[in-house]
Amino acid sequence: MRIMENQKNDCANHTGKSTLNLAYWTFGWVLTTALVAFGPKFIWDGNTALTITGILINLAIGIGVIYANKKHLNSLDELQRKVQLEAMAIALGVAVVFGLSYSMLDTTNLISYDAEISHLVILIGLTYLAATIIGNARYK
Amino acid sequence: MKNNIKILRAQHDLTQAQLASKLAVSRQTINAIEKGKFDPSLPLAFKISKLFNKTIEEIFKNEE
Structure with missing residues (x-):
């Protein structure tokens, strides 16, 4: 013990x-x-x-x-790792899907400003943070 | 997966925090396992069975 x-x-x-x-x-x-x-x-x-x-x-x-x-x-510990893994999966998915859509909006001139990488970094950070908070709340 | 950890914990007069401490996991993990929200890994299941001196089958029941 x-x-x-x-x-x-x-x-x-x-x-x-x-x-x-x-x-x-x-x-x-x-x-x-x-x-x-x-x-x-x-x-x-x-x-x-x-x-x-x-x-x-x-x-x-x-x-x-x-x-x-x-x-x-x-x-x-294993539950915390699972929460982190799920948050990372969501953040990665959002980064790829929304990042490419955002880039296409820029290349097709549908937005008047440049699609900056910093915008994507902020999106990934906020998504990861939100997913971690939701994940922790789900297993509380 | 269902389990009777809550009953065993009560029989051994342990709080979730105390059990978590003995198993080297967080209290949140014990709570999630008890509520059936999270299935433990095999090494953790073995640790639990060893701690309560029961077999894994006596503690965990497959819902299927």
Whole structure:
């Protein structure tokens, strides 16, 4: 019994640590993304070498985010993993279906503005968030 | 899949949180299994049967 309780505590600690680890990596990635987006204009005045360095750092931290997310998913219990899997499936489906439709609206000039990738990223993020909340509520 | 985890849990005087703690899963998982909303994996089913000293067939019943 005591071994099982220790396992649970280890499991909860492991999940907590991996969530915090993912938060750090994500924060670093958002920070470097902002740096690369605004740095060339406001900080280093279009210096190509600095922009390339910024993009490489952003890419490296992005790879860290992917690895941290994978580690985080592995730290979850089986129900939490199922909720995440379903949310990811919905987010991926929405991204492909709505992303392509949105792109076609742009290429056929049915919308007056450009279909930006950032719009798709926001849609994926919101879909994933909503699907996770609904999934958690469903198994409550 | 139906199960009698809720009854076994009551017999052993355990709360959902305590059972979850012993099985190294979340309380939400225990609740979902008890309500038949979620079927546990085979390793978790074995853990449950070992904890209650019952066979898997004594705890889980197929609805078909």
